Amino acid sequence: MLKDDTEPSGGAGWAELAIDDLDVAGKCGPCVPVKEEVEDLPKVGWMKALDKVADLCLIGSMYVLYPAILVVICTDVIGRNFFGTPLSWAIEGSGLFLIGGIFLAVSRVELDNDHILLDILYANYSKKKKLICDMVTRSIAFLWMLAATIRSSFEIPTSIVLKESGTDFRYPFWPMRVIMTFGFLVLTLALLANAVHAYQQLRNGGRK
Numbered sequence: 698m699l700k701d702d703t704e705p706s707g708g709a710g711w712a713e714l715a716i717d718d719l720d721v722a723g724k725c726g727p728c729v730p731v732k733e734e735v736e737d738l739p740k741v742g743w744m745k746a747l748d749k750v751a752d753l754c755l756i757g758s759m760y761v762l763y764p765a766i767l768v769v770i771c772t773d774v775i776g777r778n779f780f781g782t783p784l785s786w787a788i789e790g791s792g793l794f795l796i797g798g799i800f801l802a803v804s805r806v807e808l809d810n811d812h813i814l815l816d817i818l819y820a821n822y823s824k825k826k827k828l829i830c831d832m833v834t835r836s837i838a839f840l841w842m843l844a845a846t847i848r849s850s851f852e853i854p855t856s857i858v859l860k861e862s863g864t865d866f867r868y869p870f871w872p873m874r875v876i877m878t879f880g881f882l883v884l885t886l887a888l889l890a891n892a893v894h895a896y897q898q899l900r901n902g903g904r905k
Contacts, residue, residue, distance in 0.1 A: 744890050747883070751808050754801040754883055762798035766791045789866035793873050800880030807887040825899065832895040839888040846881040853878060 773787035784790075806812050819830065855861075856871040863870070 743886075744893075747804075747886050747890055748808065750883055751805040751887065754880065755805040758798040758801040762794045762801065766794045766798070769794070786863065786866035789863040793863075793866065793870075797873055797876045797880070800877050800884070803880065804883040804887040807884060807891060810891070828895045828899050832892050832899070835888045835892040835895065839885060839892060842881060842885040842888060846878060846885050849874065849878040849881055 769784065769787050769791045773784040777783035819827065822830065853871055853874050856869070856874050861870040862868055
């Protein structure tokens with residue numbers, strides 16, 4: 698019985714043939730598109746500092762203000778149901794803490810582009826149109842937040858002079874105004890950073 702010379706002599710031969718076939722198919726066969734990963738554009742010094750400040754703001758929001766809301770609500774519920782003495786300023790206090798927590802965290806959300814996008818039109822845009830849209834909308838939002846920051850900063854001394862406080866929350870409002878104004882300022886800078894970043898991407902041909 699004659700032996701077929703084309704048959705490999707062992708299992709290793711079959712493995713080598715399979716590897717060769719895959720290699721040839723990879724070179725000559727139909728190509729599968731692979732998403733190209735491109736490095737992000739380098740950030741300048743103030744953007745790096747803004748990243749760190751936004752991280753600290755997020756930490757303050759997550760580990761100070763939101764736990765404070767939980768403590769206030771739990772204290773109110775326990776006092777109301779077990780001792781008949783609800784916390785009179787629970788609604789006002791938790792509302793103020795919530796406002797501060799939101800405005801401290803929103804800058805990190807903006808920098809990470811994790812906010813809600815309405816993709817009805819935006820998803821169908823080309824990369825260049827998306828960058829133009831990002832640059833224009835963030836520039837407008839930057840101007841609006843800049844005005845809000847300036848206005849809020851003017852309210853701080855007024856709140857101190859008038860000793861502004863709530864109806865039941867008999868504590869001064871100015872510390873929370875300071876927190877809100879600081880959150881406004883960081884968000885303003887975050888919008889500016891993203892607008893500048895979108896412009897840099899446009900100048901680099903729309904790459905990330």
